Amino acid sequence: MTGIDCLLYLHQELDRYTEDQIHHISQPGVWSLGQMYDHILLVAHEYMDEVELCASLSTDTTDGKTPFGEELFRQNAFPPIKIKLPDEMNAPPDNTDSRDRLRQRLLELIERMEDGSKRLGHINPQRKTRHGGFGWLNAKEWYQLIEMHTRHHFRQKKELEHVLLS
Template identity: 50%
Template sequence: MNDLTLIETYKRFLQAYSPEQLRYIPEPGVWSIGQMYDHLLVVAHEYLDSAETCALAGEEQTQGKTEFGDYLFNLGGFPPIKITLPPELNTAPDNTKTKEDIRRELDQLMDRMKELKAKVDEIDPNYKQKHGGFGWLNAQEWFDLVGMHFRHHLRQKYELDEVWVKHGDGSDASL
C-alpha cells in the first residue's frame, strides 16, 4: 500500500468515529484517537519540513544513519514496539479537533506530499538533515518516514478501537 493510499485509509477510518470516541482517553498517559491523528499530522509535517530543508539548506553530509536508523530503513518501517519519547518531546497532542478538522488536515497533508514527491527525486541524496534518533537522512528518507510512521500507528489505532468497544458505547470503528 503506498503512502497516499494509507492516508486515504486513515480518512475512511476517521468517518466511523463519533465525536466522543474521537476524544475518549481510556486512561492517563494513553492518547485518544483524535490525539493519535493529531500526532500523525504534526510529525508528518515535521518530516516533510526536513525533506524540504534538504533541498533548500541541506548540508552535504558524509555521515549516515545511527544503528537504529539503519535498522529502521532496512526493515522498511518501525518495529512493532511502543516507542516512548523523552519527556521534553512527549507533550500530549491536541484533543480538540473535529473529524472535519482532521479530514481537512489529512487532505492538506496529501496535497503537500503529492507536490513534494515530484521534487524529492531531484534533491541531491548527499544533502541531509539530522534526525535525533535515526542520524543523517536525505530528502527521500525523510519523505519515506511519513508512511512508515502512519503504518506504525495502525496497531495503536486498533488497540484504541478495541478499548472503545470494551469500555465505550460498543460501536466499532474498525474497517
C-alpha cells in the first residue's frame, strides 16, 4: 500500500461516519477521528515540505539514520505501540473540520504527493534533512515516511471506531 493508497482509503472511510462521530471525543486525552485525520494531514504536509527541502539543497551529506530510524525503515513500519510526544509537541489536533473539508484536504494532499512523486527519482539521495528521532533522511525516505506514519494510525482508527460503535 502506498502513501497515496492509504490516503485514498481514509478518504473513502469518511463516508462511514456522521459529523457527530467525526468530532466525538470519548474521554479526555483521546482524540476524535477528526483530530486523527487532521494530525495525519499535518504530518504528511510536514514530510512533503522536507521532500521539497531535500530537492532544494546543494550540498550532500553522508550522515545517516539513528539506530531507531534504521530499524523503522528496515521494518517499513512504526512499532505497534502508542507513541507519546513531548508535551511541547503534543498540542491536540484541530477538531473543527467537517467531513467535506477533511475530504478536500485529503485530495489536496494526494495531488501534492502525486506531483512530488514524479520528482523523487531526480533528487540526489545524498541531499538529506534531519528528523529529530530517525536521523538524516533523503527525499524518498521522507516520502516513504508518509505511508508508514499514516498506516501507523490505522490501529488508532479501529480503536476510535470501536468506541463509537459500542
